[in-house]
Structures are given as structure tokens and as C-alpha cells.
Amino acid sequence: METLRREGEAKTKELEVQKKELDKLKEQHQAHAEELLRVQTRANGTETKVEALRREGEVKQVAFSASLMSSGNHGETGPFNTHTPLVFRYVATNIGNAYNPNTAPVRGVYHFEFYIYGNGHASYSAGAVLTKNGEHIFIAYEHQPSHAANAANGVTLLLEVGDVIFLRQWQNSRIYDSRNRHTTFSGHLLFLM
Amino acid sequence: METLRREGEAKTKELEVQKKELDKLKEQHQAHAEELLRVQTRANGTETKVEALRREGEVKQVAFSASLMSSGNHGETGPFNTHTPLVFRYVATNIGNAYNPNTAPVRGVYHFEFYIYGNGHASYSAGAVLTKNGEHIFIAYEHQPSHAANAANGVTLLLEVGDVIFLRQWQNSRIYDSRNRHTTFSGHLLFLM
Amino acid sequence: METLRREGEAKTKELEVQKKELDKLKEQHQAHAEELLRVQTRANGTETKVEALRREGEVKQVAFSASLMSSGNHGETGPFNTHTPLVFRYVATNIGNAYNPNTAPVRGVYHFEFYIYGNGHASYSAGAVLTKNGEHIFIAYEHQPSHAANAANGVTLLLEVGDVIFLRQWQNSRIYDSRNRHTTFSGHLLFLM
Numbered sequence: 001m002e003t004l005r006r007e008g009e010a011k012t013k014e015l016e017v018q019k020k021e022l023d024k025l026k027e028q029h030q031a032h033a034e035e036l037l038r039v040q041t042r043a044n045g046t047e048t049k050v051e052a053l054r055r056e057g058e059v060k061q062v063a064f065s066a067s068l069m070s071s072g073n074h075g076e077t078g079p080f081n082t083h084t085p086l087v088f089r090y091v092a093t094n095i096g097n098a099y100n101p102n103t104a105p106v107r108g109v110y111h112f113e114f115y116i117y118g119n120g121h122a123s124y125s126a127g128a129v130l131t132k133n134g135e136h137i138f139i140a141y142e143h144q145p146s147h148a149a150n151a152a153n154g155v156t157l158l159l160e161v162g163d164v165i166f167l168r169q170w171q172n173s174r175i176y177d178s179r180n181r182h183t184t185f186s187g188h189l190l191f192l193m
Numbered sequence: 194m195e196t197l198r199r200e201g202e203a204k205t206k207e208l209e210v211q212k213k214e215l216d217k218l219k220e221q222h223q224a225h226a227e228e229l230l231r232v233q234t235r236a237n238g239t240e241t242k243v244e245a246l247r248r249e250g251e252v253k254q255v256a257f258s259a260s261l262m263s264s265g266n267h268g269e270t271g272p273f274n275t276h277t278p279l280v281f282r283y284v285a286t287n288i289g290n291a292y293n294p295n296t297a298p299v300r301g302v303y304h305f306e307f308y309i310y311g312n313g314h315a316s317y318s319a320g321a322v323l324t325k326n327g328e329h330i331f332i333a334y335e336h337q338p339s340h341a342a343n344a345a346n347g348v349t350l351l352l353e354v355g356d357v358i359f360l361r362q363w364q365n366s367r368i369y370d371s372r373n374r375h376t377t378f379s380g381h382l383l384f385l386m
Numbered sequence: 387m388e389t390l391r392r393e394g395e396a397k398t399k400e401l402e403v404q405k406k407e408l409d410k411l412k413e414q415h416q417a418h419a420e421e422l423l424r425v426q427t428r429a430n431g432t433e434t435k436v437e438a439l440r441r442e443g444e445v446k447q448v449a450f451s452a453s454l455m456s457s458g459n460h461g462e463t464g465p466f467n468t469h470t471p472l473v474f475r476y477v478a479t480n481i482g483n484a485y486n487p488n489t490a491p492v493r494g495v496y497h498f499e500f501y502i503y504g505n506g507h508a509s510y511s512a513g514a515v516l517t518k519n520g521e522h523i524f525i526a527y528e529h530q531p532s533h534a535a536n537a538a539n540g541v542t543l544l545l546e547v548g549d550v551i552f553l554r555q556w557q558n559s560r561i562y563d564s565r566n567r568h569t570t571f572s573g574h575l576l577f578l579m
Binding site: 001004007008011015016018021022025028029032035036041042043045046049050053054083108110111125129136137138139140141142143144145150151153154155157158160179191193 | 232250306311313
Binding site for chain 1: 387388394397400401404408411414415418421422425428429431435438439442470476479495497499510511515522523524525526527528529530536537538539540541542543544575576579
């Protein structure tokens with residue numbers, strides 16, 4: 001009887017010890033649950049940011065390069081007595097569907113270059129203007145009375161989605177191109193904004 | 194009495210079983226705590242790297258594009274009998290405060306292009322030099338005795354923070370610009386280093 | 387005796403309560419273990435993507451800029467009666483070992499510009515062609531009978547690893563360069579593909 005009583009007391013103590021440990025474990029478990037939740041929230045945030053960076057890298061793949069004459073063709077364009085859009089028929093590179101029409105697919109800063117070639121002529125220069133939504137930006141223009149002239153210009157512009165960039169031949173200018181590809185127009189996205 | 198003794202033994206066994214399970218759970222809990230810590234450390238590292246990538250993307254937004262004459266103005270610049278800095282007064286684009294003064298805001302590789310236009314003249318060429326901290330880098334130069342000349346050059350340079358890039362008009366050259374914007378200067382950051 | 391029996395019953399209940407809590411805790415623990423595994427798997431995925439983005443940033447550091455004459459030298463190159471590769475001896479910038487030979491180190495979209503300078507001559511133009519694996523891409527060409535001519539062109543191309551880009555002097559053209567660095571060739575990677 002005394003033995004049973006003492007054993008009973010021991011068990012009571014052991015039960016109390018275990019209860020305390022259980023309670024402590026439950027608390028720690030609760031703390032872990034909260035930590036896990038925090039880590040998952042952080043993982044969500046990081047994954048979103050990484051995906052945004054990755055997609056940005058893809059979206060930034062916008063570039064084109066074209067020359068005036070279609071393959072195998074050559075000849076003069078102009079002179080015209082008004083400013084006339086130039087259509088570049090040989091497309092060397094067109095990534096992100098940037099060329100034709102030259103509409104900005106995303107908001108960002110773009111770089112453009114254009115090289116205009118003309119046979120020398122007393123009356124006709126070789127010239128073209130880069131335009132943004134029809135507005136005159138920069139001109140490439142040279143006039144030689146004989147032989148062969150080459151003009152160039154380049155510009156970097158912040159474009160909104162849908163802004164249209166094209167080259168307009170300068171009035172009374174004459175532009176030549178051949179399969180050698182003198183007269184060219186290139187552009188690419190520098191960065192998103 | 195015998196019943197109580199047997200029940201006591203059963204409870205002792207059950208207590209031992211629970212104690213073992215508690216100990217096992219405590220061990221597993223400890224293992225989880227360590228795993229959680231590792232995951233948090235990794236999350237810290239990843240977040241730091243993602244933030245660095247994101248900031249790099251922002252810092253890389255450096256680009257300018259300018260032409261020589263302020264809006265509505267036109268005329269000759271030069272000739273001067275010494276090399277003279279060219280100031281481009283019409284700023285088409287200026288992102289990351291890259292232009293005026295042309296001081297590199299971050300260490301990196303930059304691309305520059307410049308297009309120089311001049312009316313033909315027997316004695317005066319059209320020419321300008323891109324300089325880095327006053328040092329001659331590349332020149333754009335053309336000389337036509339009549340009509341209209343266009344010269345261009347471009348360069349890619351690794352710049353330290355504070356390096357200064359500007360264009361210097363070539364001595365005894367004459368540069369023309371108008372609201373058509375022939376004479377232009379553009380630059381942008383390619384990548385950080 | 388009755389006391390012992392009642393205490394025994396209380397312990398039995400307490401044991402059952404603790405067992406239930408232990409079982410619940412084990413279940414929760416198991417759930418945490420699974421959550422932790424998911425978080426670790428996500429951390430692995432994110433780290434791999436971030437490392438890929440970081441490496442992509444490094445790999446994209448490809449740019450060169452060169453001029454024709456080695457330091458201190460000047461003179462004419464050509465005319466030659468066949469197309470002849472131009473070797474640019476002054477290397478202003480060469481990052482990612484992009485120049486000499488001009489072999490694409492990674493698959494991607496590259497931008498190139500070239501500026502060709504020539505003294506005027508009744509019979510000799512100034513011209514050079516950018517070639518890709520020997521194929522004619524775009525030409526920079528100008529012909530002035532006197533004084534000084536400057537031609538330029540630029541192109542953006544998707545290159546495979548190992549594609550070779552070089553400039554070929556146009557036949558019967560004459561190209562001049564000096565320590566002023568008129569005749570230059572620059573290129574850089576825009577983005578990987």
C-alpha cells in the first residue's frame with residue numbers, strides 16, 4: 001500500500017514534468033508555425049520580384065535593323081516635293097516585333113540610328129528625318145554635288161507604348177540603295193521605364 | 194489491490210512511451226528549428242541578391258540625347274582658332290541626369306555617338322572630338338568645299354565615377370545646326386562594372 | 387485505498403489528455419516538416435533563378451571599341467584591287483574579350499557601328515563592309531573628289547556562338563587614319579538569346 005502510494009506520487013510528478021514539456025513544445029511549435037509563415041511570405045515576395053526581373057529581361061528583347069531596298073533591288077528613292085515616309089524593305093533583324101510598324105511595344109528608352117546614302121547631284125541632297133508620332137526629331141543630311149554622299153544621325157528617346165517612330169525622306173532629296181545596303185535604319189530598347 | 198498494482202504498471206509503461214515520444218518530438222523540433230534557421234539565412238541571402246539586381250536595373254537607367262542649338266535657333270558655331278568645348282543646348286532626353294555636365298554617375302561601360310554637320314566651305318571643315326577627362330578619344334571630321342557635310346563617330350568606353358566626357362570642336366572647323374537638329378550627341382550606359 | 391483508486395483514475399485521464407495532445411503535436415509537426423520541405427524546394431528554385439540572372443548580367447558584359455591605326459601612326463590603307471579585311475590596331479575598349487578575333491562569345495543580339503574616313507580623291511572612295519561569317523551585311527561608303535570624306539553605318543544582328551564579324555575594305559577604296567582616330571569600329575552585346 002505504501003509502495004503504491006509512493007509510485008503514484010512519482011507518476012504524478014512525472015505527469016507534471018511531461019505536461020510542462022508538452023506545453024513548452026506546443027509553444028515552440030506555435031513559434032515555428034509563425035516563423036514558417038513569415039518565411040513563406042518572404043518566399044512569395046522574392047519569387048514575385050525574381051519573376052518580374054526575369055520577365056523584364058524577356059520584355060527588353062526588342063531590336064531591329066533594316067535597309068531600304070528589298071533583296072536584289074537597287075535604285076533611287078525620290079526626289080519628292082513633300083516629306084515622304086521611307087519604308088525599309090530588307091529586314092536584317094526583327095526581334096520583339098519591333099519593326100514595321102515601328103510602334104513601341106513597351107514604355108522605355110530606345111536608341112535609333114539611321115544612315116542615308118545618296119549619289120552626288122547639284123540639286124539633290126540625301127536626307128531623312130527621324131520622326132516620333134509625326135514630329136521632327138533629328139535629321140541626317142548631306143549634300144554633295146557629285147560622287148557619293150553618306151549622312152547619319154542617331155537619337156535616344158523615351159517612348160510610351162504605341163509611340164510611332166519612322167523616317168521621313170527630306171523633300172527634294174534623293175536616296176540611293178542597292179544590295180550593298182548603304183541606307184539603313186536600326187533601333188533597340190535600352191531599358192524599361 | 195492487485196488491480197491497482199496492475200493499473201499502476203500500465204500507467205508506468207504509458208508514461209515511458211509518452212516520454213519517449215516527447216523526447217523524439219523534441220529532437221525533431223530541434224531539427225526543424227535548425228532547418229528554419231538555414232532557410233531564413235538562405236532567404237536573407239537571396240533577398241539581398243534580388244535587391245542588388247533590382248537596384249542595378251535602376252542604376253543602369255542612364256541615357257541622354259542632345260542637339261547643338263536651343264529650340265528655334267540656328268547658325269554657325271566657330272570657326273575658332275583653338276579647340277573649344279561644344280555645348281548642346283537642346284536636350285531631347287536626359288535620364289539618370291547623365292547630361293550637362295557629362296560626368297559618369299556610376300562605374301560602367303558607356304556608348305557615345307556624335308553627328309557633326311557643316312556647310313561646305315573651302316577653308317573650314319566640320320569636326321569635333323570626343324574627349325574623356327580632356328583627352329582626345331575619337332574624331333568625327335569631314336571637309337567639303339561646298340554644299341553640306343555630315344561627319345560621325347562613336348565609341349564605347351569604360352568610365353570611372355566622375356570621368357568627364359565632352360565634345361570639343363576641332364580648331365578652324367565650323368559646325369552648323371538649326372531647328373532641324375543635324376548636330377547631335379547621344380550616350381548611354383551599357384552595363385555596370 | 388479509495389483515494390488511491392481515485393488518484394489512479396485522474397492519472398489515467400491526464401495520461402489520455404497528454405496522449406491526445408502528443409498525437410496532435412506529432413501531426414502538426416508532420417505538417418511543418420512538409421511545409422519546410424516545400425519552402426526549401428522553393429528556395430532552391432529561387433536561388434537557381436537568381437544565380438542565372440546574376441550570371442546573365444556578367445555574361446552580357448561584352449563590348450569593344452577600336453580605331454584603325456596603332457598609337458602614333460598615321461597613313462592610308464589601300465587601295466587594294468580586292469576586298470581586304472581591315473585590322474583595327476588601336477583597341478580603346480575590349481571587355482569580355484570581344485575584339486580580335488571578332489568571334490561572338492555567346493548567342494545574342496549585338497550592335498555594331500563603323501566610321502570610315504578617307505582623303506578626297508577623284509578615283510578612290512572610302513568604303514568598308516561589315517561582314518558576318520564572310521557574308522556582306524551593310525556598307526559604309528562615301529566618295530568625295532577632294533578634301534575629306536566620312537562614311538558610317540551600323541547594324542544589329544543576332545549571332546550564334548562562334549559567328550565571326552569583321553570589316554572588309556571596299557575594293558579600290560582608300561581609308562585614312564591617324565592618331566586623331568577617325569576610322570573606328572565598335573560593337574557590344576545588347577541581350578542574350
